Amino acid sequence: MLRGSCHCGAVKFEFREKPEWLTECNCSACRRYGTVWAHGSPENVTVKSDPDATFRYVWGDKDLEFHTCKTCGNTTHWAPTDPNGDRMAVNTRLVPAEDVKDIRVRHFDGADTWRFVD
Numbered sequence: 001m002l003r004g005s006c007h008c009g010a011v012k013f014e015f016r017e018k019p020e021w022l023t024e025c026n027c028s029a030c031r032r033y034g035t036v037w038a039h040g041s042p043e044n045v046t047v048k049s050d051p052d053a054t055f056r057y058v059w060g061d062k063d064l065e066f067h068t069c070k071t072c073g074n075t076t077h078w079a080p081t082d083p084n085g086d087r088m089a090v091n092t093r094l095v096p097a098e099d100v101k102d103i104r105v106r107h108f109d110g111a112d113t114w115r116f117v118d
């Protein structure tokens with residue numbers, strides 16, 4: 001279980017999987033956000049916040065939405081725009097460092113080849 005919170009505490013999440021690795025992606029969005037993602041099934045992730053606590057950013061093929069706290073500006077997670085989508089991710093930069101220090105970080109080339117480059 002990984003627990004995270006944005007800086008101001010308006011958005012909290014629980015991630016009830018043990019990720020094999022974390023993902024740093026170099027796509028045009030992720031490299032700007034500076035996120036390190038843990039990907040999992042939406043049924044194993046709970047995001048606790050007021051519905052209007054985050055703003056959503058959707059672009060490109062519009063299959064996912066990035067959520068960012070309106071108060072402190074931390075990007076907390078992304079979720080599929082399709083309600084039946086089976087993948088989402090939380091930003092482990094918002095998880096206590098010691099809880100993720102032993103998990104390998106992989107580099108994903110979302111900018112170009114759409115493959116891991118490590």
Ligand SMILES: [Zn+2]
Nearest residue numbers: 006008069072
């Ligand atoms: Zn916040």
